[in-house]
Each structure stands twice: as C-alpha cells, then as structure tokens.
Amino acid sequence: MRGGAALVKVEVGVSLPIRTLPLGGNEPSDAELVSRARLGDAWAERALYRRHAPKLLRVARRILGNDADALDVLQEAFLAVFQRLGQLLDGAAFGPWLMRSGVRLASKKLKWRRFTGRVFFTHVDPSELFDPKPDAPAEVKEQLHKIGQVLTHLPADQRVAWILRYVEGYELTEVAAACGVSLATGKRWIAAAHTKVQAKLTEKEGAR
C-alpha cells in the first residue's frame, strides 16, 4: 500500500508520545504494537493510532467532505478495531484492516446522510468536496471543483472507490480491499464513476 510518505510525515510532525518511538529500523512493527496492545498496553494503542490515524482521517475527510463526520468515522473505526484486536490473526494486517473498517463506516455514514437529506430536504454535501492547496494552478482548482460536483451525485460506493483510486492514488487491489469487495466489483465501481467524471469534464471543456 502506498502510505509510506504519510507515515514519515506524521512521525516527524507530531507531538504525541509516538515521537518517543525509536526511528529507523528499530521502530516497532504493527504486529509488535498489536501484540502489546492486546495485552493492554495503552502506549501501543496510542502508537497504532498515531501511525494510522492520519491516513484514515484523510480518506474519511475526502469521502465525507467535512471534519466532524471524518472525526466520527476515525473514532468509531479505532474503537471497533481496538475492541476486536483479539480477532486479528496477523498483526501486520492492522493497517488494511483499520482502513477497511473506516471506509465501510464512511460509506455507511455517507448513505445515511443522503437518506436523511432526502427525508428532511436538507443539503448534505458541502459546496466544495475538495480543499485545494492555495498554490494549486487555477485550472486544477476548477477541475477539482467540477469533479467535486460530479462526485456529489454519484452513488456512495462509486464515489468512495473513485476517491480512493484517483485522489488517494490507491492500487486497484487496495481499493477493492478497502471497500471490502472483489477486484472486479472495485474496478466496475471505479470505471462507472470515472466515466461520469470524464464526461462531465469533457462536456464542460467542449462548452467552453
């Protein structure tokens, strides 16, 4: 999984006790931390959080479009996995396991939000799904705005899969694993979403 850059950044920039972890080759592995967490080691749990939370928070924020829902998903996912650590056979699989749990929760929250939005006639998605960097080129900002508009109207599963693939840069197998579906289904979701996104972008470019 492509997550190394994020991990490095987190370890350098944090103020939580994870900074006391030895860097480099001496850094304890997920399997080791999971083993210690199973024995009730609070420090190990915190280390797991510090290591994996930024990535999950990023994904959840981009799927849901707001911090509050993303934080909710983050906490629920960690709660669930910490409670079920005993069921994890391979401690090294903690990251993908957590991501799958988080993505499922985010997807469910998105569906629920849309359902309540239809029932109570409320607008559920933020006006801007993505938050571009200030120094991003103007045409990129415009494209992101358009993509956000398209994604807002996509089915939740397709939206999640497309974001994982094209925003986060996950491999197809990683997308399928995170969504908890087969590779074929993952591909189909991504393709369906991508077709709509491309159509929208092409249409707009043509109109211009």
Add this chain to the structure above:
Amino acid sequence: MNEPEAPLSRHLEDPASEALLQAGWQGLEARRRTKPRDRRPAFVMAGAGALALAVAVFVGWPSKTPPPRALTLADGNTLAPSLGGPGPERWVLSDDSRLELGPGTKLELGENRPGQLHLLLRQGRMALDVRSQGRTRWRIDSGSTSIEVVGTRFVVERQGDRTQVTVTEGKVRVSDPHLVPPVQYLGPGEVLSPPEARSAQTTLEPQASRPPTASEMNRRRSRTPAAASTPTPPGPTGPPESPPPTVPPPNPAITTPAQAEDLLREADEARRRGDHPRAAAILARVAEGSDTRAALAALTLGRLLLDELEDPAGADRALVRALALPLPSGMNEIAWARRVEAKARQGARAEAQALADEYQRRFPSGRFWAEVQAWSVR
C-alpha cells in the same frame, strides 16, 4: 480505465491536521470511557419502531373499552331500592366496591345505570370504599349536599339535616349551595360539614340566624380527623351566643356511643371558641375508649397538642395511643408522620430519625415523606 498519472491529493490540502488528530484521540478516549452504544443502524431502529406502532394501531390496539355495566351486588343480585336497617350492614358490589352502613342508616338507590350510581342518604352513616377505577361515576346526595367520588374511601354521616363528609383516602367532590365556595374537593384526612344544618337549627335557635361567612365556612373545613366522627354543631356559634360549656367530670366511664358523640361535639365547640385546653381534655377522655371513635379522638388530640398547645411530648403520647387503637388506614399514615414531628420538636433527633425510617418502611410511597424527611433532619 486510465491509470492515474498522479493522485489528485498532491493538489489538495492535507486534512489530517495535528489539531484534528488530537481531537480524534481525545474523543476516542472519551468514548472508550463511556458505555458503548448500540451500533445498530438508526434507520433499522426507526423502522422497527414504526412497525411496532403500526402493529399496535392495526392489530394490538384494544378494539374498544368494555362498556360499563350497571352495578349489582357481588353475588349478581340487583341492588335493592333501599338499604339499611337497625343493625350495621356491609355490602360488596360487583366492581368490588365496599359499602358499609351504620346502625339505623337509611340509604336509597336513586339511579343505577351503566357508568353511574346515584345514592340518597336519608339518615345515618355510610362508609364507601370505591374501587370502580373511574368506570362508574358515584354520586351520593345527603340533604342539599352532593358528594361525587373522585377517589376511593370516605364516610358520609347524616343526622337530621346535618351531613358530614370525611375522606380517608383519595379525593371526593362535595357540592352544596351553602358552602363557600359551593364546590370543594376533599383529600385524605379532610372533613367537611356543610352548614345545611344551620338553617334547620336556625329555626330552633334564633341566635344563629345570620348566614355563615366565608371565613367561618373555611374554619369548618378542617384536616382534623376526629371531627369526622363529630357532627357539626348548630349555628355559626359566636362565643356570646354559645351556652357555657359544662366541664366533663374527671375520668367518667364512657359507656355509650351517644356519650362519646356528645363529648366530641363539646370538644368541637371548644376548639371553635379557641378553648384548646378544654378541647384537649375532652378528647383525652374520649380517647380512653377502645373503638375507632377513640382512635380518631386520640389522633385529633395529638394534632391539637402539637399545633395549638405546644406540647409535643403529650402529642406523641396521644399519637401512640391513636396507633394502638383501630385507626382507619388513611389516618394511620398521618399519625406516623406526625409522630416524627412530635419527636423532632422535643429535640429527640435520633428517635425522630428512627420514626422517619419506620414511616418510610411502612409507607414506601407515603404522601408525607417530604415533611417527614424535613422534620427528621432538623
């Protein structure tokens, strides 16, 4: 499907700020400290609730409340048009309500139809324990006084034109054109004697010719249980007009109910005049008996000593005496509650606390628990 050249995230702000991560961890810790909530999706719960409601409305809802029936006797026989005789009578009705008639009582059945029972008390004393639970509306007319049952247990006594209503449990509605206000609700321990008798007595006693004032009417309504057994004396009874009371001889034997009745009437008169020591002396004599009347007299004596004569020790003795006698159940609770006050006012905190505990044990949902608690901690 095209492979992405580079993820779009390189153009996006990183939402995983340190502040959010910290907030996430703190929220996680807080959630772990609290009880985990039910994770079932809310819409499933909402759906289940809606389904249950639908089932309740369309299937489980009682089709109709069973219509009330006219009351009969418990054995199925119809109520006689008139009840009462030389001896006491006790009837159990089909809704399990109890009707007790004193000796010489004359009670007539006015109307008995589904949902409504109308009785006319011509003379004597009747005690009702109504258990209709609102299905039947009870009304008892006694002279110009009309009593409607709101609650459960009460006594109506009529002697000549004098009617007296005593409530031991629940609530009744008493209406009489002579009352001020004409409709009053009585709760447990309350006694009301509408001044109808006065107009009748007025013809016999010219000095009581003026109509009673509102303040006099309110004085007549008292929470004094002993007054329950004491018919209201005639006239608004201003002290100048009242004949000087005769002092009862010391410790005479009270052999008949009539004697007790006379003494209680005297006690009532004394209390109205403000002669509380004399009222207490008379009540103490009646309390020497061993029947319900003596029990009520003892309870009233205790209240009098506590409220008017500042004698909590004597009040406690009287209340102990009342509890040792056959006191009606509603009055029982009053006596226990007032014992706590008596002990507290004597400064016997430990005993007051012990009595408060006993009160709570006997009456777990007692009506006077707040007052009892307040006295026990003074």
